Amino acid sequence: MSAEQEPARARRSERARSAILAATAELVSEVPYPRLTIEAIAARAGVGKQTIYRWWPSRGSVVFDAILELSGGPEGSGLPDTGDIAADLRLFLRSTVAEMAEPRFDGFLRALYVEIQQDPALAEGYRTQLLEPQRRVVRDRLQRGVEAGQLRDDVDLELAVDLLVGPVQMRWSLGLSGLTEDYADALLDLVLAALVTR
Template sequence: MPETPSAARRSERARAAILTATADLIRELPYAKLSIESIASRAGVGKQTIYRWWPSKGAVVLDAMLERYSSPEGLVLPDTGDIRADLRLLLRGAVAELTDPDSEAFLRAMYIEIQQDPEIGRYYRERLLLPQRAALAARLAAGVEAGQVRADLDTEVALDLLLGPIQSRWSLGLDGLTEAYADAVLDAALAHLAP
């Protein structure tokens, strides 16, 4: 039986409250202390309401992150005709996001969850990582067509050269994740990518 309009509105309000509560709590608590109970309490719903839509804490956190940080049209990289400028904007944006306390809290939580829950890992890759890599691959392909990137480009290696060092530095908690570091990564990658 389909939900009545008022039940649908209540469901959407509850869902929004859960995602908002999750986003607030992820910034306030260490991830290990975040629980379905704390999310339910903050959202003003019962635990069973959360479990009706999500199988685990990680699934709620991932949806709250996607709700906050993804756009309906997906990731579209700029194509100004200058591959260096476009990639600089991308890499500096990645550094800014990884060092922003709000987004970093979500990303650290996901880093934990994808190691422990293969289903969350699959969903995270499908909804976030693979679309990001596809957008960057499309921009690199445009660079090949424009003669700004080598014609024999191995796209997977190029993606890893551009994204890997920043991701590695962040995941290890190393200092120096700055715009200058992003620029150095870009210079090193472009030395390989140039025609």
């Protein structure tokens, strides 16, 4: 392949990859998950099935990459650091409940949860590429709160992360109503009562 052909091929590949991820995102919000097939994604993206299988081994892996793209990567949401730990965590929890209540993101997560129950490699990718980096962002913000004297210096940071995000994830996974800003604020007030320096 000539030097001129290589960049053109790379551009075509990137266009195809973007089209596949965009098609997956559209279909997740449009069709029941059993109908989200590789064939449907290929047809929507305007590519052949073999193009998808060249980059992804399964439907679940395409969904996973599409959700990473949608969320801006494993640390896409980040955490603010204004110096006020309560205000920063409040903004984080409010944005988390809003995101999980948003229909398109909800559809992605439920689709991904189906797949990780059946695919150990995908489950490992979910833990290492999405879940653990997101937890690390929260843990690091809590650590800075400890260092600033805003949180107790004996706080178990991993347990504190569980206390902040676990109830939201549990309420979402059970399909319970009430993922609202008021819920996020009440949860944070309860957690901070245990974590703040007295």
